[in-house]
Amino acid sequence: MKNISPLSLAFGLVAALIALPVGSVLANLFASGGGATIAHLAATILPETVVNTLLLCLYVGGGCILLGVGAAWLTTVLDFPGRRFFEWALVLPLAAPAYVLAYVYTDVLQFAGPLQGALREAFGWRYGDYWFPEVRSLGGAALMFIAVLYPYVYLLARTAFLERGGTLLEAARTLGLGPWRAFVRVSLPLARPAVVAGATLALMETLADYGTVAYFGVPTFTTGIYRAWFSLGDRLAAAQLAATLLGFVVLLLALERLARGRARFSEAAARRPAAVGRRLTGLRAVAAIIACCLPLFAGFLLPALLLLRLALLEGDAQFGTRFLTLAQNSFMLSGLTALLGVFIALLLAYGERLGGGWAARAAVRIAGLGYAVPGAVIAVGVLIPVTRLDHWLGEQWEAFSGVNPGLLLTGGVAALIYAYLVRFLGIALQTIGAGLARIRPSMDDAARSLGLGRGATLRRVHLPLLRGSLLTAGLLVFVDVMKELPATLVMRPFNFDTLATQTYMLAADERLAEASTAALAIVGVGLLPLFVLSRQIAQGRR
Template sequence: MLRPRLNLLLIVSATVAALVGLPVASVLSNVLAGDTGATWSHLAATVLPDYIGNTLALCLLVGLGVMLVGVATAWLTAMHDFPGRRIFEWALVLPLAMPAYVLAYVYTDFLQFVGPLQTFLRESFGWSKADYWFPEVRSLGGAVTMFVFVLYPYVYLLTRTAFIERASGMLEASRTLGLGPWRSFFRVSLPLARPAVAAGVTLALMETLADYGTVSYFAVQTFTTGIYRAWFSLGDRIAAAQLAAALLGFVILLLAIEHASRGRSRFHNTSGRRRPLAGQPLPGWRGWVATAVCTLPLSIGFLVPGYLLLRLALAERDGQFTTHFVALARNSFVLAGLTAIIAVTLAVLLAYGARLSTGWLAPSLNRLVGLGYAVPGSVIAVGVLIPVTRLDNWLAAQWQVWFASNPGLLITGGIAALIYAYLVRFLAVALQSVGTSLAKITPSMDDAARSLGLGQVTTLWRVHLPILRGSLLTACLLVFVDVMKELPATLVMRPFDFDTLATQAYTLASDERLAEAANASLAIVAVGLLPLIALSRQISRTRR
């Protein structure tokens, strides 16, 4: 009885892995299609240098920014005691609820020439436009700032955990050797946390490469904006595929650099037990400096834009909760809900198949599925549309032959292809959560269930799923929020006259109707807070 069920789960794993890998294979196969030389030459002579230069500049500056902010805040909250530390421990993750493109819309409205800040300065000091200089928010520097203060929590979370887990005994040893706080940080704590820092920076950079709303709104030409323009403005599928392949190359390069940064280094806690780590008090002005350092990224990334969004939404009261807004919310919730349910179901099957497997195939397939999260939404959209459109046209032709009627586009005309793209992108999120929790269930429970005559399916249903209830809810919530915020794939693949909160916010902001975009943006942020509240409660319960 074991072998057929095991093979069935392997078939499921192989099928899902093939479907996840199909968009990437489609992009790579189309790179060599058509008149490649002419298209590539045109791109190289016109827009490609800007795409490469801006993308490299974004990666370099955002990487440095999130590393500086994330490591500094992680070190302060993990290793020191200062006013407000217990609040900052969990509050510093809140900017993750604020999509970068929403931050871009809010700060553009606040900082532009006719915005509240510059208007206040002119009225207060009697200045005219020629009397003062003000930084341009819609620029490469502005985009870097948005990304840094939204994405630094990736570095903060991973680095803070590394400091707490690895610092207790080693810092005491370094102090006995005469190292002061700064030398202990640079010579002991930071080298031990290097893998966590590299992983956090890599996650932040992958989100930066995948972004479309911020760079498009700020007119920063990157590969993501180029893909969208080639597909929609020029109608050039080959150019879009080639740009998508180039963007994929950047992602692969990032992953390779992150892997190489770890090298052969291994870090272990060799102490007999993990002792609680008492925070070093920062008396007087040092404590208030630490408070200011933690307040700055939290304010820029969450508190100030949250207040400005709420103010804009209240100023546009006539546009709140209209029939159109309810329809947008319904579309977003339907897409996010269906994707989350399917993703969690597939994640349970994949994780359970890997648990039952004694070979290397099932875990390897799951790792392949996990790579989908590293692929930007714009690349996935191009990779999905090319084969699915061909399938759609073939089905329509066959339907015409069989039933003498034209059904239209059966897959791309609805939300099926869009949900498929979401699954390729976010199935890894559910699989990571479910797989980690399932691995914590001792195998002896499977043996006990088997001794009571329960089969594998019954064991999963009656033993594992009740234990995994919390993890399944968490995985479902994470996928739900990711889909709610997803913009590039939704813009490219949504059916005609089908908008979501994310696309509506982008469209209104692009038309400079920022106050009207506030309602949709605020709804996205509110939904994004749900998993962060759970994460914040978990952080606040941490005992060191």
């Protein structure tokens, strides 16, 4: 114990707190007591749940790769009117959660919606006279996810096309390869690890979703966890389903690393960006513009316009004091989580920079794993130990005072913020770590030579240089907490709603007009970090 420093103890404590929810879920995997519920689910919906989850991953992964790689190739290698606009605008669908798109498109495409109504009026059709695809289906859910998650693949593939293989592309052209053959034989193999990484991020978001699949009535592991906990009242069965879902996530990460293999890229090739190729004209330019417009229109412009129409024309009866209360709750949770997340991430990243040893490295790695864990899994993992702690505290308090205080922590804001931190601390950690990596170690040496200690160096040297990274990290955490639905639904205090939960509950009751203002607020806040990212994309390309 003499060799363990206070800094190592602090890192170990943070790592233990972040790992506790996942550990509590895994600890219940082989526990007895939930067998009856699991047997009931296995006989009813579990086989369909497994098939739906696998098919959803297959559809979303393929669709995101197709859209993301295609858009990245068009805006990176070819030149056509509007290319500079599409370079940054194609990331805008990330601002809209998939469950918001599900509500909007259901309102438009359902039987009583304006589109089918216009078709019946135009052609004189009645019910049963025509076929129209059902939006509330597995395929419809996959399309919602593809529309908002393809930017993950687009961003990473675009970076790979820009930074890798510029020299090789020129060599391919001198050997007579056209743009298409050069893409298939040179650019795509070089970008494969980035494409797989982007698709993995999209699939993890798909597995973590609850609002979309629940609204469309598609059984997945996330809806199964919620049903086991609330409908069947079986905490242990919910934990076992959560552990199975966690296994899906681990399998995805393993497949991503396997696909990456031992691929490495030389710095010489990475330093030579790929030049924009020939300019497209005529029908080819029109085709490129349409190909870029479709995902942008379907994933952002049309849903935003439809929400705005609902809010302005039909109105929200709950807009006013109720909306302000929801916004206050959401901003309070998001703001507190962002502040705590940035503070903890800064301490962890700075401790690793100072050479905190194995404890610092382990804490950073464990803290970064939370983003890969679905919110429903984290919610179950937090509630199990917190509930047990609550019961123990209540027993101790009753033994001391003779009065049982009830649950002190369960169903409180503190437990919910703790779940958010476990889920999103990795985002802040990666952003701040990247900012610290850009600060040369020689600046630390210079500060020490001037007599500054570690704390003073952080305060007077690093913090001014990290303002942009700290702001970006806080903004990303803030937006993700605003959009988070599964953990909030499971863990929110009684009679405590946020914009996300209000949007879901109103949409589930088919009150889409009343849900429009809350959904617009979520999308509007989601645009903030994307404006920063879009500006960096535009400046970096020029």
